Amino acid sequence: MAVFHDSAVDRVxxxxxxxxxxxxQMKQVDVAGILLTDPVNIRYATDTSNMQVxxxxxxxxxxxxxxxxxxxxxxxxxxxxxxxxxxxxxxxxPATPFFFFGAxxxxxxxxxxxxxxxxxLIDAHGGGNRRLAVDTLEPLGVHExxxxxxxxxxxxxxxxxxxxxxxxxxxxxxREAIAACEEGMRRMRACLEPGITENALWSRLHQANIEFGxxxxxxxxxxxxxxxxxxxxxxxxxxxxxxxxxxxxxDLVGPNGYCADISRSWICGDVRPGNEQHWxxxxxxxxxxxxxxxxxxxxxxxEFSAMGxxxxxxxxxxxxxxxxxxxxxxxxxxAIVYDQDFEAGGYDGVIEAGMTLCVESLVGREGGRESVKxxxxxxxxxxxxxxxxxxxxxEDWL
Numbered sequence: 001m002a003v004f005h006d007s008a009v010d011r012v013x014x015x016x017x018x019x020x021x022x023x024x025q026m027k028q029v030d031v032a033g034i035l036l037t038d039p040v041n042i043r044y045a046t047d048t049s050n051m052q053v054x055x056x057x058x059x060x061x062x063x064x065x066x067x068x069x070x071x072x073x074x075x076x077x078x079x080x081x082x083x084x085x086x087x088x089x090x091x092x093x094p095a096t097p098f099f100f101f102g103a104x105x106x107x108x109x110x111x112x113x114x115x116x117x118x119x120x121l122i123d124a125h126g127g128g129n130r131r132l133a134v135d136t137l138e139p140l141g142v143h144e145x146x147x148x149x150x151x152x153x154x155x156x157x158x159x160x161x162x163x164x165x166x167x168x169x170x171x172x173x174x175r176e177a178i179a180a181c182e183e184g185m186r187r188m189r190a191c192l193e194p195g196i197t198e199n200a201l202w203s204r205l206h207q208a209n210i211e212f213g214x215x216x217x218x219x220x221x222x223x224x225x226x227x228x229x230x231x232x233x234x235x236x237x238x239x240x241x242x243x244x245x246x247x248x249x250x251d252l253v254g255p256n257g258y259c260a261d262i263s264r265s266w267i268c269g270d271v272r273p274g275n276e277q278h279w280x281x282x283x284x285x286x287x288x289x290x291x292x293x294x295x296x297x298x299x300x301x302x303e304f305s306a307m308g309x310x311x312x313x314x315x316x317x318x319x320x321x322x323x324x325x326x327x328x329x330x331x332x333x334x335a336i337v338y339d340q341d342f343e344a345g346g347y348d349g350v351i352e353a354g355m356t357l358c359v360e361s362l363v364g365r366e367g368g369r370e371s372v373k374x375x376x377x378x379x380x381x382x383x384x385x386x387x388x389x390x391x392x393x394x395e396d397w398l
Contacts, residue, residue, distance in 0.1 A: 032126030069125035115144025177254030184208030242269030263375030
């Protein structure tokens with residue numbers, strides 16, 4: 001746990017790799033450029049960051065990347081200095097935001113100015129191609145691009161497919177985020193005693209993440225005792241009691257902007273798990289380990305889903321929403337659902353070497369008091385999956 005601002009990550013190599021991945025996908029779909037407003041996508045393509053959570057719901061900055069040409073970052077007013085020296089950027093300009101909070105009654109004329117500027121870039125760098133990939137955009141922006149006869153293409157697929165394969169530099173960045181997360185988990189475990197509230201326990205993870213250069217946590221998924229089942233309740237002021245199961249999912253965006261998505265279940269107090277708690281934990285552990293062992297490059301999502309470890313019949317209703325999902329700067333493509341959910345909510349694809357995945361298990365009986373949540377972050381290699389996270393399991397429960 002050295003100081004995380006002394007990162008071992010080669011930022012120049014990281015930027016070159018990620019921008020190259022984006023441009024390769026852009027060429028495959030034959031677009032003149034891509035317009036990014038999602039701050040996570042901007043971070044991936046340019047390695048720039050500015051008020052990431054705030055700009056998730058206020059489109060105050062955006063980026064234009066020509067397939068063959070410049071990378072232009074349009075940043076929030078007065079923030080151009082934040083990215084000076086970033087060699088991935090050709091130019092930094094002030095943004096022309098038109099979201100209502102910032103623009104009010106001027107939203108439409110500002111959107112027109114915004115559209116004129118984007119159209120000028122397409123004219124200058126598109127080589128006659130008027131196809132523009134866009135990740136997310138307000139209706140006013142869509143209208144302005146269409147007014148300039150610009151054809152909008154699905155930019156989110158470009159970015160998700162670019163982000164799916166990690167190289168060694170990305171893995172180094174991710175390992176630093178995981179290290180910060182696991183230190184936070186150790187601090188949580190150290191103060192898990194009867195009488196602490198769920199919120200107070202959860203705050204230890206946040207504090208460690210910020211201390212070591214992390215950024216935010218995407219959810220509040222820590223619950224105890226009867227609040228663990230059904231899942232997806234968020235942490236509260238409930239006082240944790242001796243003998244309660246405590247289950248959590250970190251969903252942590254840590255140092256370098258990378259996600260550490262790890263789940264564990266503990267017991268509060270100096271007590272042994274009861275028979276039901278023991279069974280829940282052992283069942284979840286067996287499922288997650290079996291599924292990690294089955295992960296191989298070349299498997300389709302459907303094949304992996306179909307061969308996944310079966311849950312006991314009385315736990316099927318409370319199953320998790322995915323068997324596994326991609327992870328990078330946040331939860332990413334793909335989302336691999338349970339076999340019984342595939343027709344209604346699944347999609348196919350191929351597991352590849354270089355993917356980083358989170359393998360999940362949630363075991364709780366329908367109508368039961370508690371549930372166990374386990375999740376492991378892994379790298380798919382040519383020969384199978386290897387763990388990236390190293391936080392221990394409760395092996396003496398097994």
